[in-house]
Amino acid sequence: MTDDPRIEDLGFARVDVDRAARTGDAEVVYGAGKTPEQVIAILGTLHERHPDRAVLATRLSDEALHAVTDIGATVDLVARAATLGPLPAARGTVAIVSAGTSDAPVAAEAALTARVHGAGVHTINDVGVAGLHRLLDVRDQLEQADCLIVVAGMEGALPSVVGGLVGVPLVAVPTSVGYGASFGGLAALLAMLNSCAPGVTVVNIDNGYGAGVFAARVARRVGA
C-alpha cells in the first residue's frame, strides 16, 4: 500500500493519477485480460480524478463493453473501446486512412484515441492500393490534416503511397490482417519500416491506441 498521492491503489492495480500532470495525458485502461469489474473500477477512478475530460478504456471484452454503460460510459463497438466524461475541444486534425474493411477495428481505436487526446479526427476508409483511384480522389483531404495515421495489413503498402503524395507527418499502423506468410502482421510491419517514402514512422502491430496518442500530440500542438 502506498501513500504517494500520485498513485491510487485499488489492490489489484495502482493507478498512475499523476500522469496527466507529468505528460499532459491521463492514464488509459488497457482492458485485455481485465474483468468488467476491474475495468469499471479503474475507469471510475480515473474519471473521478479527471472529471472534466474524457478518460478511455481499450481492448474491452463483450462483457466489459456492456458493463461500462452502467456507469455512464459511451461505447464504440468497432473500436471495442469506451469513454467516460466529456470529450475535449478538438485542436488540429488527425486523418485516419485505412486500406481494407478488416482494418476497421484498428482504425477505429486510433480515431477514438486521437479524439479523446484532444485532436479532431477525419476518417477515410477502404482506400487500399489495389484500387488507387479511391486514394487519389482524397488527396486534398490528406493534405489538410496535421498528422496522418495510415492503417494497413497484408503487404502494408499504403503508407508508402500516401507518403509519396503529401508531406504531412505520417504514422503507419501495421495490422495482423492476412494469413500464411503475413506471420501475424510481421510482413506489413517490415514493409512499413522499409518505406521508400521519407517521413514515415511506425508503431506496433494493431496498435491503434499508440498511433492515436502520438498523432493527437502532433495535431493539437499545431492547432494550438
Added chain:
Amino acid sequence: MTDDPRIEDLGFARVDVDRAARTGDAEVVYGAGKTPEQVIAILGTLHERHPDRAVLATRLSDEALHAVTDIGATVDLVARAATLGPLPAARGTVAIVSAGTSDAPVAAEAALTARVHGAGVHTINDVGVAGLHRLLDVRDQLEQADCLIVVAGMEGALPSVVGGLVGVPLVAVPTSVGYGASFGGLAALLAMLNSCAPGVTVVNIDNGYGAGVFAARVARRVGA
C-alpha cells in the same frame, strides 16, 4: 564419366545438353563461383550444341565478363551477364518495371533472360510508388504486355499497385536493396507474397533470371 548423350561431361561439370529438347529451353550458365575458364568452357559447349539460338551466362565476375568477349559473346554490364549466338525472334512482350535505380541489375538480368528465352522486352525504370504519377503515365504500356515483371526492394509495394491497375499476369521480384529491417530483401519478399492485388506471383530475392524464364514462357505462348 557418363556415356549418356544427353550429358556433356567437362570434368568439373556435367552439362545437361538435353534440357532444350525436354523443356524447350537450353541450360544456362550460373556464373557465381565459377572461374572465367569454366564459364567459357560451359558457354562454348552449350553454343556448339545450340548454334542457332543464343545461350546465356549470368552472375559473372568482372574477370568473366571480360573473358567471354574472346569467344564472341555479347556482354550486358548492368545485368552482369553474357550471351553467345543469335537472339531468337521475339514472340509476345514482357514488360519489366522497376522501382528504383538500385534495382537496375536485377531488372536487367530479367530483361536479358526474357529476350534470350524468346520474348520481346519493354523496360520501364524508376517508377517507385513514392512518385505515383510516373507509374500512372505508363498504364497503357503495362496493359499491352503479355506478362509483367515487377522489380522492387525496400517495402516491395510496387507489384500491389501495378496489380491493381491492370489484369496482366504479374511476376514480382523482391531485391536485396535496403538496410536494417529489410533483412537482405526479406521485407520485400514477404510484402509481395501478401499482395492484396490478385494474380501476383513471386520469385526468390534478386532472382531476375527466374522471373525472365517464366515470363518469356508466358509471353511467347501468347504471341505464338
Added chain:
Amino acid sequence: MTDDPRIEDLGFARVDVDRAARTGDAEVVYGAGKTPEQVIAILGTLHERHPDRAVLATRLSDEALHAVTDIGATVDLVARAATLGPLPAARGTVAIVSAGTSDAPVAAEAALTARVHGAGVHTINDVGVAGLHRLLDVRDQLEQADCLIVVAGMEGALPSVVGGLVGVPLVAVPTSVGYGASFGGLAALLAMLNSCAPGVTVVNIDNGYGAGVFAARVARRVGA
C-alpha cells in the same frame, strides 16, 4: 458514403464493382471473418452487376456454405467456396497438380478459381515425390497444359520435379500441411522459392485463390 458509381457501398463494405472493367476480373468475396449475411449481400451485389458471368466467394464457414445455397449459389465443399451465375466458356487449360490428400482443399480452391476466371481445368491429385512413378505416368498431361499449378506442403519438393520434366509456366503453392519444423508452411514456401528448376513462381501459403487467378490469366490468353 460515396457517390462514385465504381463503388457499391453496403455499409459494412464498399464493393469495387469497377474491377472487372479495369483488370478484366470481377472482385471476389473473401469469406474469412464474414457472417453468412455479409457473404450473401456482397455475393448478391456482385452477381447483380455481373449477371452473365459467375462470381466467387472463398474461405466460407460451414454456416456460410449452407446459407449461400438459398440465393442459388453452387457450393464446392472441398474448396469451401461458392459461385453464383453461369461459368464462362473455358479458354486454354490450367493443370492443377497436388502432392497429397491433405493438400486437396487448396488444390480445389485453385481449380474453382481458375475455372471461374475463364480457364479450363484439369486436376491431377496425389502425385507426391515419394512415389515418382505416379508423376512420370502423367507427364503428357502436364505438357499439354497452358499453365501449371503445383500444390504441396511438407518439404515442397514437387514443383522442382515437375519443373524439370516440362517447360510449361508453373505456379507453386505451398500449403500449411506438416508439423514441427514445417512452421505452418514456411518450409515448403522457402523450398519453392529456392527451386533449382527454372521458371517456377510462388504464391503465399495456402493461397489457391491467387494461383488460380494468375494461371487463368495466362491460360486464357494463350487459348484466346
Added chain:
Amino acid sequence: MTDDPRIEDLGFARVDVDRAARTGDAEVVYGAGKTPEQVIAILGTLHERHPDRAVLATRLSDEALHAVTDIGATVDLVARAATLGPLPAARGTVAIVSAGTSDAPVAAEAALTARVHGAGVHTINDVGVAGLHRLLDVRDQLEQADCLIVVAGMEGALPSVVGGLVGVPLVAVPTSVGYGASFGGLAALLAMLNSCAPGVTVVNIDNGYGAGVFAARVARRVGA
C-alpha cells in the same frame, strides 16, 4: 529518356525535381553505393533547381565526403553527410537524445536532416538508462522541444524512459550497436515497438534520416 519537366534525367538516375512542390521537401541523395561523381552530379542538379535552400546527401563514402567539398558542399564527418546551399530558417525545435557514444553517427544524421528540413536542433548525447541521473538532469530541455528523436542500440530502453518523463511527440531510432543476440539492431527495434510509454513511434534500424524528416515536419508546423 523522359520529357517530363518534373524529372531530370542524368542517365544513371532520374532526379525527382518535383518532390518539393508535391510534399514540401526536396529529394535527398542517398549516397550508399554511389560513386563520388554520381553524388556530385545529383547534388549539383538538386542545388540548381533549389538554389535558395540547402540540399542534402547522406551515407557518403570517404571519397565522396572529400569530393563534394569541390563543389562547395559543407561536410559533417560524424553524420557522413553533406549539404549544399544555405540552411533554411529554423522553425520549432527538434531535440535529439542518444544513449551512447557509438550511437553518435545516427544521431548526427538525424540532427543534420532535421536542420536541413527546416527545424531547429538541440542535441543531448550519452544519456543511457544505466546512468539515469544524466537524463533526469535534462528533463526541462526535453519538455521544451516540439518533437523528440531518441536514438539507442543494444536493449533500446531509452525511448520508454523518456516517454514516461514528458508528453512531447517521440520518434525512436534503433541502432545496430550491439553484438550477439542484438542481431544487428533487431533487439532494439522490437523493444521500441513494444514500448510501454504511450506515443512512441519507430523508424528503421540506423535510419536517422527518416526520423529527421519526420521530426522536422512536426516541429516546423508547430513553430510556424
Added chain:
Amino acid sequence: MTDDPRIEDLGFARVDVDRAARTGDAEVVYGAGKTPEQVIAILGTLHERHPDRAVLATRLSDEALHAVTDIGATVDLVARAATLGPLPAARGTVAIVSAGTSDAPVAAEAALTARVHGAGVHTINDVGVAGLHRLLDVRDQLEQADCLIVVAGMEGALPSVVGGLVGVPLVAVPTSVGYGASFGGLAALLAMLNSCAPGVTVVNIDNGYGAGVFAARVARRVGA
C-alpha cells in the same frame, strides 16, 4: 522398475528423491499437463521424503490448485503454485521487482520459489520505467537485497534501469506480456540479453521458478 533408492518410481513418473542430497534443493513438481491426482502423488512422495522442509508444485490447473488443499498444501492463487510442509528459515533477502500488474503471476512464482528454497523475500510491484519516480523511491530497498529478480514484459527495459542504480546481482525475467511484435516475450528476452547495465543475467520467458531458485541460492549463501 528401478531399485535405485535415489529414485521413487510412481509408474507414471520417477521422482528424483536424491536431488536435495546432490544439489541442496529437492525436486519440484512442474504441474503443467499433469492431472490433480498426479500432482498429489508426486507432491506427497516428496513431502514424505523431506518432511521437515516445504516442497513445491508450480503451474497448477484450477483443479489441481483446489485438490492439493486436501492433503494440507498451502495454495498461492496468483502464483498458481502450492507448498506442502513447513517453510525453511529465511537466510538473506531476494527482492522481486516487477514492471506491471500483468507481470504479477510470474513475480509471485519467483517469490514463492525463492522463499521455499530458503531465502527471505521482499516484493516491489508496479514500478515500470514509464513512471520512473516509483522506482527511484525504492532505491534503498533495492540496495539492501542480496539478489534482485526483475520481472518485465513488453520492451523489457526495467532490468537496465535497475542495474544502473545498484550493484546487487540481478536476474532478469522476461514475461510474455505484450502483443504484436512482442512475439510472446521475445522482445523482452532480447532486450534483457542486450542490457547496457553490467551484471544482468536472464532466464527463459515467464520462468519465475528458475529465477527464484537461482536467487535463493545466491541470497542464502550471503546470509548464511
Added chain:
Amino acid sequence: MTDDPRIEDLGFARVDVDRAARTGDAEVVYGAGKTPEQVIAILGTLHERHPDRAVLATRLSDEALHAVTDIGATVDLVARAATLGPLPAARGTVAIVSAGTSDAPVAAEAALTARVHGAGVHTINDVGVAGLHRLLDVRDQLEQADCLIVVAGMEGALPSVVGGLVGVPLVAVPTSVGYGASFGGLAALLAMLNSCAPGVTVVNIDNGYGAGVFAARVARRVGA
C-alpha cells in the same frame, strides 16, 4: 596440465586420445581457425597414438593443406581435408549422392570421412531433381548401398525423391548452396526435416563430416 593418460595435452589443445577406445572412432582435427602448425601437431599426435589406422583433418586452409604434406599426409583438395596413416579395410558400402556441382566439397568431405571411418564409398554426383532421368538411371546402385548420404542445397528436394525410390537408411545433408531466401542453407535444412519420405534423417548445414561418421557406423556394422 593433466596426468590423465586418456588426454594428450599440447598446451593449445587437449587431445582426447581415448575416444577410439570409448566409441570405436579416433578424434578428428577440425581445422577451421587452426594454424598449419596446430593442425600438424594434433594430426601427428593422433597418428602416433593410432599408427595403424588413418586419422583425419577437415576444413583446412590452403596453407594447412600444403603444410600437412610435409608430414606425409594425403590431401583431398575438393574436400579440403587430409589423412595420415593407412586407410582401414572397407566394410559395407556408403553411397554418396549429390545434387549439383556446387555441392561437391560437402560430398567429398562426407566420402573421405566415411572411408576413414571404415566403410567403402561409392559416389554419384550431379543428379539433381530437375533432371530426373539421371537419378532413375542409378536406382540399382542406390539400392545396393548399406547407407545413403544425400547432399543438396537450394530447395533440398533430392532426399525425398531418393527416399521414395529405395528403402536404404538415408542421411540428408543440406548445403549452404543458394542465395536470397535460401538463408545460408536454412531452406534446404527445413525441407529435409519435413521430408515426406519415411526414414530420412538430417545433419547440420554443410556437415559432410557428421554424415560420414554416422553412415560409416551403419555400413560397417552391416558389412561386418
Added chain:
Amino acid sequence: MTDDPRIEDLGFARVDVDRAARTGDAEVVYGAGKTPEQVIAILGTLHERHPDRAVLATRLSDEALHAVTDIGATVDLVARAATLGPLPAARGTVAIVSAGTSDAPVAAEAALTARVHGAGVHTINDVGVAGLHRLLDVRDQLEQADCLIVVAGMEGALPSVVGGLVGVPLVAVPTSVGYGASFGGLAALLAMLNSCAPGVTVVNIDNGYGAGVFAARVARRVGA
C-alpha cells in the same frame, strides 16, 4: 480413378500398396485430420494387401483409437497409435532413450514404429542430463543396441551426452516439450543439429515415427 494395380483408390485417398515392394516397408496411416472411418478404411486395405505383417496407424484421435479395436487392431494409448496383423520377427535391437516423462508419447511412437518395421526394441526412460547417474548406469545397454533413438525436449542435450559415451549410430528426436524460448521444439532441434558428438543425425520435431523407420532399417540390416 486409376487402374494402376500399385494404387488402391478409396475415393478420399489413394493408398500406395506398392511401397513395400519398392522400399521394403508398407505405407503407414498418418491419422492426424482423418475420421475414424477413414482410418479404418485405409488400415483395413493395407492389412488385406499385407495380411502376414502388421500395418500401422499413428497420431490417432481418441475416437479413432477406440474405433480401430472393432477391426481387431491393437492400440498403444501412450503412442496414440494402433497396429493390425502379426508383428514381424525382431531382427537387431533399437534402444529408445528419453529425457523426461513428457517425452513419453514421442518415445512410444518411435518404439512401436521400430517394432512394426521389424526391429527389436529396448526402452530406457527418464534419463535426462540433470541426473547423470541414471544415464551412466545404463551405458552397457546403450552399447549393445544396433541403433539408438534419443528423445528430448527443452535444451535437447541428451544426444550429445549419449553420443559421447558410445559409438552406436544415433538418431536424435527433438520434442515440443518446453515453453517460452523453446519455440515449440526449435531450441532442442537446433541443439541436436549442432551436437558436438560425432555421428548424431536428427529428425523433425516430435517425429518419433520417422526415427523409428530409420532405426529399424539400420537394426534389421545388422541383425539380418
Added chain:
Amino acid sequence: MTDDPRIEDLGFARVDVDRAARTGDAEVVYGAGKTPEQVIAILGTLHERHPDRAVLATRLSDEALHAVTDIGATVDLVARAATLGPLPAARGTVAIVSAGTSDAPVAAEAALTARVHGAGVHTINDVGVAGLHRLLDVRDQLEQADCLIVVAGMEGALPSVVGGLVGVPLVAVPTSVGYGASFGGLAALLAMLNSCAPGVTVVNIDNGYGAGVFAARVARRVGA
C-alpha cells in the same frame, strides 16, 4: 561540455567516473571500434580516478593490445583485454568451466573480469559433454566455488549437465562457436535458456564480461 563532477568529458566520450560509488564497480572500457589512443585516454582517466584498484579494457584490437603496454597496462592476449593498476584482494571464488578450446577467449574474458571485480578465479577448460569423464573428475572443484560460469558453443549442453551435478549458482555463457544451424550462437543461447537444470541463468552470446561482473558480485558477497 558538462560540469557534473560525476562525468569526465574527453570530447569523444564522457566517462562515468561516479559508477563505482553508485554500484561498487568502476566503468570498463569496451574497446570494440575504439582507436588505441581512445582506449589509452579512457583507461588512463579511469586509472587516475581509481588509482588503488585495477581498471579494465576489453575487446581490444591487436594495435590497442600493443599500445596499452606503454602506459603500464598488463595484457591478456587470450582474453584480448588489459588491466591497469593493482588487482583487488580476492574474496570468494568463481569457477569458470568451458567446453572446448574455441571457447577459450570468452572464458578468459570472464576470468579476467571476475578477478578485476574482486573475486578469486579457478578455471577448468575443455570439459565438453562428449567426454563426460573429464567433467565428473572435477565435481569437487565445481562444488567448492561460490559461483560458476559455464561457457559453451555449438549445442550449449554443458550448463545443464553441470547444473545437475551441483547446486552452486550458475551463469551460462553461449559462444558463437559453431557453423550452419548454430546461427552465430543462437542454438547455444536457446539451449541454455531452456536448461532442464534449475538455477541456470544466461547472458548474451560471447558476453564473458557480463558473466564475470555478475559472478564476482555473487562470489565476493559470499566471501566477504
